[in-house]
Amino acid sequence: MRKLVLYIATSLDGYIAAPGDDLGFLTKVEKEGEDYGYADFIAEVDTVIVGRRTFDWVMQHVPEFSHSDKESYIITRTPQESVGNTHFYTGDIGELVQTLKAKEGGTIFCDGGAEVVHQLLTRGLIDEFVISIIPTFVGDGTRLFKDGRPGGDLKLVEAKSFDTGLVQLCYRRVY
16 A cells, blocks of 8 residues: 655744745755755655645745646645646545555655645544754744644654754654
8 A cells, every 4th residue: 555655844843834834944954965855755756745725835936836747636625627637636635545545656745734734644644754854943833733633653764864954754653
């Protein structure tokens, strides 16, 4: 069965965005020639799940969706026609993920945002967590993990540190 991986960056105090959906803190660890393993990870991915707010933010900052070459599902409440491989999904996220996991294919990548992560956690659908911790305090904004999520154990698979101060943790869910 395919796995669903949350691959995301957060501040040390647990925020994926500052107020106003500001992602500026991510630039603190930008370094020429360093992608923190992203290219290797994305090479295994053939399906992407992302929330509508995250998708809209990205589309305001880049000319085209960076995952348009992959089967992508934008989780939204507003029906919209698909554009190529990009589908605007209004159904039950649990049913979508179960259907995707049952199909042949590569890794399913959850690219945020917080509401989608919360829905997936609530249903126990995230198999692995690759969390890059940016060495800064944001102080306020959008938390990676919302309150009200279920508990559960994880197994540390790998921990890497980089000279920029970024620490990347990879955990697998223990079933």
